[in-house]
Amino acid sequence: MDTFLSALPLVADPSVLLAIVVGSIIGLIFGSIPGLTYSLALAVVLPMTFKLGTTAAVGMLLGTYIGGMTGGSVAAILIGIPGTPSAAATVLDGYPLARSGKAGLALGTAVLVSVFGGLFSLAVMIVSVDFVARLAIKFGPAELFALVLFGLSTICGLAEKSLLRGLIAGVIGLLVMTVGLDVIDGVPRMTFGSTAFLQGVDLLVAMVGLFAVPQIMQTLIDWRRGHEIRLDAGDVRSEMPSFRDLGKNFWVIVRSAALGTGIGAIPGTGGPIAAFLAYDQTRRFSKNRANFGKGELAGVIAPETANNSVTGGAMIPLLSLGIPGDPATAIILGGLLIHGLTPGPLLFMEHKLEVYTIYLTIVVAYLAILAFQYFGIKIFVRVLRVPPHILAIIIAVLCAVGTFAIRNSFFDIYVMTTIGLIGYLLMRARIPVTPIILGLVLGPTLEREFRTALILSDGNFDIFYQSTPAMFFFALTILIIAFHFIGQTRAKRAHVPNAEASIDAG
Amino acid sequence: MTQQGRDRLAGSILLLFAGLWCWGVMATIPDMGGGARVGPRGFPLALGVLLAALSVLLIASSFMKPHKEAADELKSDGPPLGTELWAILSTLGLLVGYTALMWATGFLVATIVIVAVGLVLVLGKRDWVFVGAMSFGTALTVFITFNKILGVYLPHGAWVDLWF
Numbered sequence: 001m002d003t004f005l006s007a008l009p010l011v012a013d014p015s016v017l018l019a020i021v022v023g024s025i026i027g028l029i030f031g032s033i034p035g036l037t038y039s040l041a042l043a044v045v046l047p048m049t050f051k052l053g054t055t056a057a058v059g060m061l062l063g064t065y066i067g068g069m070t071g072g073s074v075a076a077i078l079i080g081i082p083g084t085p086s087a088a089a090t091v092l093d094g095y096p097l098a099r100s101g102k103a104g105l106a107l108g109t110a111v112l113v114s115v116f117g118g119l120f121s122l123a124v125m126i127v128s129v130d131f132v133a134r135l136a137i138k139f140g141p142a143e144l145f146a147l148v149l150f151g152l153s154t155i156c157g158l159a160e161k162s163l164l165r166g167l168i169a170g171v172i173g174l175l176v177m178t179v180g181l182d183v184i185d186g187v188p189r190m191t192f193g194s195t196a197f198l199q200g201v202d203l204l205v206a207m208v209g210l211f212a213v214p215q216i217m218q219t220l221i222d223w224r225r226g227h228e229i230r231l232d233a234g235d236v237r238s239e240m241p242s243f244r245d246l247g248k249n250f251w252v253i254v255r256s257a258a259l260g261t262g263i264g265a266i267p268g269t270g271g272p273i274a275a276f277l278a279y280d281q282t283r284r285f286s287k288n289r290a291n292f293g294k295g296e297l298a299g300v301i302a303p304e305t306a307n308n309s310v311t312g313g314a315m316i317p318l319l320s321l322g323i324p325g326d327p328a329t330a331i332i333l334g335g336l337l338i339h340g341l342t343p344g345p346l347l348f349m350e351h352k353l354e355v356y357t358i359y360l361t362i363v364v365a366y367l368a369i370l371a372f373q374y375f376g377i378k379i380f381v382r383v384l385r386v387p388p389h390i391l392a393i394i395i396a397v398l399c400a401v402g403t404f405a406i407r408n409s410f411f412d413i414y415v416m417t418t419i420g421l422i423g424y425l426l427m428r429a430r431i432p433v434t435p436i437i438l439g440l441v442l443g444p445t446l447e448r449e450f451r452t453a454l455i456l457s458d459g460n461f462d463i464f465y466q467s468t469p470a471m472f473f474f475a476l477t478i479l480i481i482a483f484h485f486i487g488q489t490r491a492k493r494a495h496v497p498n499a500e501a502s503i504d505a506g
Numbered sequence: 507m508t509q510q511g512r513d514r515l516a517g518s519i520l521l522l523f524a525g526l527w528c529w530g531v532m533a534t535i536p537d538m539g540g541g542a543r544v545g546p547r548g549f550p551l552a553l554g555v556l557l558a559a560l561s562v563l564l565i566a567s568s569f570m571k572p573h574k575e576a577a578d579e580l581k582s583d584g585p586p587l588g589t590e591l592w593a594i595l596s597t598l599g600l601l602v603g604y605t606a607l608m609w610a611t612g613f614l615v616a617t618i619v620i621v622a623v624g625l626v627l628v629l630g631k632r633d634w635v636f637v638g639a640m641s642f643g644t645a646l647t648v649f650i651t652f653n654k655i656l657g658v659y660l661p662h663g664a665w666v667d668l669w670f
Contacts (some may be wrong), residue, residue, distance in 0.1 A: 051656045164567060168520065168560045175527065175553040182546040189535050189546055190527075213597065220593040220628070221585045393624035394644055396597065397617060400604050401648060405658040410605050417601045424594065428584065429516035430509070447549045454544055 007356035011364060016056045019049075020361055023060035024368045027067025028380070032083045034075050034229045035219055035388050038068020042331040043211035044395060046204055046338075047402025054339045055357050061335045062358065063365040065328050066118060069271060069311055070369050073110040073304055074384070077103060078236065081229055086271025086307040089279040093292060093299025100295050104239035109297060110304045111373040112241065113253055115366045117305035120257040121264065121312020122362050125319075128265070129355075130348065132320035137345040141456065142463045144344075145449035146473035148442050151323035153477040154268035156435045163484050165431045172426075173439020174446065176201055183444065184451055203334050204406050205416045206440050211327070212399045213420020214427050216392045223389035238377045245297055252282050252298050253305050260306035264313020267325035268480075271307040278306035312362070319343050319355065322445070327434045330441055337441070510568040517565035524558035596628045612663030617645035 010016065023045060030041035045064045049057035072087030077094035090110065097106040139147065152174075156166035179190045179201055222228050246253075256278040263274040282302035283292045292299050314325040322344035324330040336343055341354055348355060372380070403416045423433055457463035464470050531550045584590070600620060607616035621641040625631040652658040 048652075048656060051658050164560060164563055168557065168564065171553055171557045171560060175550065175557060178550040178553065185546045187536060187546050189550060190530055192534070213601070217593045217597045220596060221589055223629075224589045224592065225585060389629060390625070390640070393600070393621055393629070396600050396624070397604065397621060397644060397648065400601055400608075401613070401617075401652060401658075401660070404605075404608070404661070405652065405656075408659055408661075410609055410661075413601065413605045417598060417605075420601075421594065421598060426516075428590075429512055431516065451544050451548070 003352050003356050007353055007360055010055050010353070010357050011059070011360040013055070015053075016059050016361075017364065019052060019056040020059040020063040020364050021368045021372075023063025024067040024365050025372060027064035027069075028071040028074075028369060028372065029067075029383060030064075031068035031071025032074040032380075032384055033388060033391075034079075034081045034083050035222060036083075036391065037215070038065065038071070038084055039211050039327045039331065040215050040395070041068050042328055042335075043208050044398050044402065046207060046331060046335055047399075047405050049335060050204070050338070050402075050405055054341065054354065055361075057335065057339050058341070058354070058358060059361040059364070061332050062361050063368065065332060066308075066311055066362065066365045067369055068328070069308055070111060070114045070118075070373075072307070073114070073300075074107065074380075075229075077106045077110065077300070078381075079229070084271070086275050086310070087303070088272055089275040089303035089307075090300055092279065093294070093296050096293070096295035097297070097300065102295065104237045105241060105297070106300050107236065107377065108238040108374065109241040109245070110300055111238070111370060112246075113256075113301050113305040114308040115370045116253060117257045117260055117308035118311055118366045119363065120254075121261040121309040122359065123312075124261045125312040125316050126359055128316050129320045132316065133345045133348045136321055137349070139345065139469065140467075141449040141453035142467045143469045143473070145446060145453055146464070146467075146470035146477075147321060148323065148446045148449065150473040150477045150480070151267050151317070151321075152435070152438055152442055152446070153480050154266070154325075155438045162430065163481065165429075166435050169426070169431050169433070169435035170439045172431075173436040173441075174443040175439070176206070176436075177440050177443035178447070183448055184455075201415070201419075201440070202406060202412060203440060204338065205403055205412050206419055207331055207334055207437060208399050208403055209416040209419030210423040210433050210436060211331070212395060213417065214424040214433070216396055216399075216420075217424050218427075219388050219392040223387075223392075228388055236377060236381050238374045240374075241297070249298050249301050252286075252301050255281065256302045256305035257309045260309025261313040263306075264310035264325065265316045266313075267317050267323050270314065270326040271310050274306040274310050275303035278302040315358075315362075319347060319358070320345065322347075324438065324441065327437060330434070330437045333441055334437075513568035514565055517561045517568065520564070521558055521561035524554050524561055528554035528558070596624075600624050600628065608661050608663075610663050610665045613660035614645055614649060615663065617648060618642060621645070 026045055027038055027041050030036045031038045041064050042061065045060060049060050052060065068084060069086060072082050072084030073090045073094065075081055075083035076087040076090040077098050080091050080095035080098075082088045082091055094106045094110065097103065136147075152170055156163065156170045180188070181191075182189050219228075259278050259281065260274040263269050263277065279299060279302050282298055283289055286292065286296075286298060288296055288298070314329050317323040317325055318329045318333060320343075322333070322342065324333045333343060341347060341351055399416065400413050403413045404410065406412060423436075426436070427433065453463050454461075464474075528551060531547055531554060535547045535550065537545060537547055585593075600623070603623070604616055604620040607619060610616075611619075618641045621644045622637050625637045625640060631637055649660065653660050
C-alpha cells in the first residue's frame with residue numbers, strides 16, 4: 001500500500017500525464033490508419049522518450065501501445081478495413097453497424113469495452129505478475145537461459161507462418177547482437193578495429209530501422225500502385241451504449257476479457273487470435289446467432305474487449321519474466337532496458353516503485369483514450385484524413401531526428417538507414433522482422449546466462465540437466481517447434497487460413 | 507522474379523553471409539575457451555553455423571513442390587520492380603540526404619528543404635502553398651517538440667549556422 005501511495009504522485013506529475021496522453025493519442029492515430037501500425041508508432045516514439053524521465057518515458061510508451069491497440073477499431077468500423085490486425089474481427093459486425101447508420105454506437109461501444117478489457121487485464125496482471133515473479137526469483141542462469149530460449153522459440157514458432165523463416169530471423173537478430181564488446185571476457189567481437197562498432201549495434205537504432213524504414217517504403221509503394229487506403233469518414237459522433245445493451249452482454253464482456261488476458265499471457269499469440277476466438281465463442285453461444293455479421297453489437301463487443309485484454313496479459317510475461325510476447329512488447333522491453341529497468345523477477349525486488357507507476361500509467365492511459373475518443377472524435381477523424389503517403393515523409397523526418405537524438409550521432413542515422421534497407425529486403429524475402437527484434441533484445445541475455453551457467457558449473461552441462469525448471473522449458477521449446485512444424489504441414493494440406501500470420505504486421 | 511527464385515537468392519546471400527561471418531569469427535576473435543568453457547567465440551560461431559544450416563534448408567525448400575496454400579501465395583505478385591526501386595531509392599535518398607543536409611546546414615534548414623523535396627520530387631505535389639506549409643510546419647513543430655519540450659540537441663550546421 002505504501003508503495004502504491006508513493007507511486008501516485010510520481011504519475012500525477014503534469015509532465016508524466018502529458019507524456020501518457022501524447023503517447024496515447026499518437027498510438028490512437030497510428031492504430032486507426034490502415035497501413036500504419038502501432039509497432040511503427042512505438043518505433044517512432046521510442047527515441048522521443050529517450051530524454052524523458054523514466055516514469056514519463058514508460059508512460060509514453062505504454063500509452064502508445066494501448067492507444068494503438070484501441071485505435072484499430074475506428075477504421076474497422078468506419079470503412080470496413082482494420083487499422084490494426086487485432087481489429088480484423090471488429091469489421092465483421094462493426095462495419096455493417098456503420099452502414100446501417102449506427103457508426104456512433106459502434107465506436108462508442110468499442111472504446112468503452114476496450115477500456116474495460118484493458119483494466120480487467122490490468123487487475124489480473126497485478127495479481128499474476130507478483131506470483132510469477134516470486135516463482136521466478138529462484139531461477140538461476142541455467143533456468144533463465146532455458147526460459148529465454150523458450151520465449152524466442154515461441155515467437156519464431158507460433159507467430160510466423162513459416163517456421164524456417166522465423167528461425168532464420170531469430171538467428172540473424174541474435175547474431176547481430178554479438179557484435180561489439182564481449183560482456184564476459186571484454187574482447188571486441190567483429191568490430192574490425194572500428195571504435196564506432198565497439199558499442200555494438202544500438203538497440204534503438206536497429207528497432208527504428210527495422211520497423212519504420214521498411215514501412216515507409218511500403219507506404220510509398222502502396223500509394224504509387226494506387227493501393228492506398230484513405231480514411232474519410234464524414235461526420236461522426238461517439239455514442240455511449242445504453243445500460244441495457246451492456247447488461248445484456250455482461251457475460252460476453254467478461255468472457256472475452258478473460259480470453260484475451262489468457263491469450264495475451266502466452267508469448268507469440270496476441271490481438272488477432274484473441275479477437276477472432278472471442279468473436280467465434282460469442283457467436284456460438286449467442287441466441288442471436290443469425291444476426292452476427294449483419295450488425296450485432298455483441299459482435300463488436302467481443303473482439304474489442306478481447307484484443308485490449310491482450311495488453312494486460314502480454315505484460316505478465318514481460319514484467320515478471322522479461323519475455324516479450326509480440327513486436328509491441330518487444331519494443332517496450334527495449335524501452336524499459338534503455339531506461340535502466342530490467343524486467344524480470346528482480347524488477348519487483350529492486351524497482352517496486354516503478355512497477356506500481358507502470359500500473360497507474362496503464363489506468364491513466366485508458367482513461368485518456370476513453371475521454372479522447374468520446375470528446376475528441378471529431379478532431380480525430382479530421383486528423384485521420386491526412387493521407388499516409390504524406391505522413392511517410394514526416395515519419396522519415398521523425399525517424400532521422402529521433403535516431404540522431406540517441407547519441408548525437410549522424411553515423412547512427414546512416415546505420416539506421418542501412419538496417420532499414422536490409423529490413424525491407426528481408427521482408428521481401430518473406431523473412432519476418434519480429435523475431436529479429438526479439439533476437440536483438442534477448443540475445444545478450446541468452447548468451448550471458450548460458451556462459452554464466454557454465455562458469456558456475458565449471459563447464460559441466462549437468463547444471464542444465466539437473467534443473468527441473470530448465471528441462472521443463474527446454475521440453476516446451478521442443479514441443480512448440482514440433483507443434484508448429486506439424487501444424488504447418490497439416491495446414492498446408494487442409495488449406496486452413498492462418499490467423500497468426502497477421503501478428504507480424506501488427 | 508518468382509517467389510522461389512527470391513527464396514533461392516535470399517538463401518544464397520544468407521549462406522554467403524553466414525560463411526563470411528564464421529570466417530570472421532574464427533579470424534578475429536581470440537579463442538579463450540579452455541576445456542568446456544565457452545569463450546567469446548562460442549555463440550557467434552554457433553549462430554553462424556546455425557544460420558548457414560537454415561539457409562541451406564531455405565534454398566532446399568525452394569526446390570520442393572509447393573503445397574496448395576503456398577502455391578496460391580506464390581502467385582500473388584510483388585510490386586513491379588520499377589515502383590519498388592523508386593520507393594527504396596526515394597526513402598534512402600531522403601534519409602541520407604537529410605542527414606548530410608543536417609550536418610551542413612543545421613536542423614531547421616535541412617528539415618524545410620527535405621520535406622519540400624520529399625513532397626515535390628517524390629510525391630509530385632505542385633501546390634506550393636501546401637508544400638510550403640508542410641515544410642515549415644513540420645520543421646517548426648519538430649523543433650519545438652524536440653528542442654524546447656524534450657530538451658534534445660538538434661544539430662547546427664557546419665556551413666550554414668542559424669543562430670538558434
